[in-house]
Amino acid sequence: MGKIVILGGGGHARVLIELIRVSGNYKIVGVLDPRLKKGVKVLDVPVLGGDELLNELFNSGVAMACIGVGSIRDNSIRRKLYEKVKQIGFSVPSLLHPKAVLSETSKIAEGVQVMVGTIVQVNNFIDENTIINTGAIVEHDCIIGKHVHICPGTIISGGCIIGDSAFIGAGATVIQGIKIGKNTIVAAGSLVVNNVPDGALAKGIPARV
Numbered sequence: 001m002g003k004i005v006i007l008g009g010g011g012h013a014r015v016l017i018e019l020i021r022v023s024g025n026y027k028i029v030g031v032l033d034p035r036l037k038k039g040v041k042v043l044d045v046p047v048l049g050g051d052e053l054l055n056e057l058f059n060s061g062v063a064m065a066c067i068g069v070g071s072i073r074d075n076s077i078r079r080k081l082y083e084k085v086k087q088i089g090f091s092v093p094s095l096l097h098p099k100a101v102l103s104e105t106s107k108i109a110e111g112v113q114v115m116v117g118t119i120v121q122v123n124n125f126i127d128e129n130t131i132i133n134t135g136a137i138v139e140h141d142c143i144i145g146k147h148v149h150i151c152p153g154t155i156i157s158g159g160c161i162i163g164d165s166a167f168i169g170a171g172a173t174v175i176q177g178i179k180i181g182k183n184t185i186v187a188a189g190s191l192v193v194n195n196v197p198d199g200a201l202a203k204g205i206p207a208r209v
Contacts, residue, residue, distance in 0.1 A: 001027040004064040004093070005057055007081050009033035009042045012070030015115065015134075017043045019097050020066070026093070029062055051084070058088050065090040067111065067129060071149045073185050075165045079147040082111055082129040092129070100132075115152075127164070139176075151188070163198065172207075 004026040006013050013031060020026050031042050034050035041047070048057075054065070065085040067078050085092060092111035096102060100118045111129040114120065118132050121140045130148040132138060138156045145164035150156065154168050157176040162168065166180050169188030174180065179195045180202075186192055187203030196202045200209045 001025060002064055003027050003029050003062045004066055005029050005048075005054075005062050006031045006045070006066045006068040007033070007051065007085070008068035008070075009036045009047055010068075010070065013068030014043050016066055016068050016095060016113065017045055019095055019113075019115065023095070023098055026064065029057070031068070051081075054085065054088055054090075058090060063091055065092055066095065067092065067113075070131070071167065073167050075147045075149055075167060078129060078149075079165060082147070109146075121158075133170075145182070 009031045020028055028045050030046050030048035032051055033047055036047045038047055038049050067081050069078055071078055094108045094112040096114045097116040099116045100114045102120045103122045105122045106120050106124040108126050109128045112126050114132045115134040117135040119137045123140055124138055124142045126144045127146040129146055130144055132150045134152040136150045136154045139158040141158055142156055142160045144162045147165045148162055149167050151168055151170040153171040155173045157174055159177045160174050161179045163180055163182035165182055166184045168186045171189045172186045174192040178192055181196055181198035183199045184196050185201045190203050190207040191205040193206045202209050
């Protein structure tokens with residue numbers, strides 16, 4: 001098994017630790033989180049220190065990194081961490097829970113995280129460092145950009161385009177053929193029936209900007 005380090009030690013990281021263990025594909029060497037004391041454990045995984053250890057770990061033979069920081073509306077921290085580890089030279093593998101349903105015709109880019117109970121249907125493209133969180137559904141023929149967070153219980157209907165760094169809140173529904181712009185926030189529980197421009201906040205039933 002290849003060695004992997006996890007950046008972040010909060011709730012999202014704990015979910016990923018369990019996913020990695022269930023999948024059995026990687027050996028977790030530790031967690032990096034400057035907010036946590038060195039030596040404490042996150043689900044029995046030791047905290048090694050902060051991000052300043054990345055170069056040392058890479059030079060010691062740890063070739064893979066995992067972005068274990070979630071996001072609440074703002075995906076910029078995840079994006080910066082992803083870009084940082086890539087610049088150092090780490091590989092960021094896609095992490096797919098074995099109890100997710102994922103069509104063989106869908107394409108998953110590097111660093112994508114697909115959680116337990118999700119359904120990703122045919123002919124989708126999910127770009128780098130995107131989260132498809134617990135129980136979310138992505139129907140057919142969607143294009144989902146980089147650094148996107150599709151939150152738990154969200155439904156993305158067929159033929160949708162989700163721009164880079166968009167945040168689709170828990171339990172939101174996006175009807176078929178909708179385009180959601182870059183850096184957009186769709187509030188939890190919203191119903192999106194019209195296109196949403198870049199940088200907007202859409203909320204309500206139906207969602208309004």
